[in-house]
Amino acid sequence: MHHHGYLWAGPKQRFDDEALRRPAHPDPPPPGSRPELVQRHREVAAEFPRTDLPPLETAYWLVKPAGLVRGTWQAPQDAARWLSGQLAAHAERFASSAERSPTRLKALEHSAAARLARGGDVSHGFYLERPTFLSLALVCCTPNHAMPHLACPLSLEVGSG
Structure with missing residues (x-):
């Protein structure tokens, strides 16, 4: 260790941007979800591992x-x-x-x-x-x-x- x-x-x-301080849910929004919800999930999934935020x-x-x-x-x-x-x-x-x-x-x-x-x-x-x-x-x-x-x-x- x-x-x-x-x-x-x-x-x-x-x-305080907590959305970028937690990993995206492992499952994407279900089919038929609002486009902005799908887009936000994609953004968080892409950004969380790259951002320097704690x-x-x-x-x-x-x-x-x-x-x-x-x-x-x-x-x-x-x-x-x-x-x-x-x-x-x-x-x-x-x-x-x-x-x-x-x-x-x-x-x-x-x-x-x-x-x-x-x-x-x-x-x-x-x-x-x-x-x-x-x-x-x-x-x-x-x-x-x-x-x-x-x-x-x-x-x-x-x-x-």
Whole structure:
């Protein structure tokens, strides 16, 4: 098992486009459906795997382009340290002063390491200067416990970061 790190920062309005943050239903609309419904299904089916938007279910990061992976680690502690570094790099821009607390940021690192060690995924979101939103995720891979059928997006040697 290894872990991939993902980071997305962008307009909150774009983040709120939930249709592009979830995979299309596996079955297309039935024959005779409204043309706009059929077209929307096609758009979502084509765009979901390509868009850089964070998926609603963290494990679905694994179907996104490999270029979105910000790092890969074998050890949960190493992945959690990457998360901690990203939190530190963005903390002064957090909209809430409580989220900037060094004690809170250290607690997020420790809880991430513990969750990853149990095979779970980690996902955090923060408002930065409005209207910007930051999404950070660490996803277990090979296998992902929530969705073991999802393949690893990388064929590179694990251990970068």
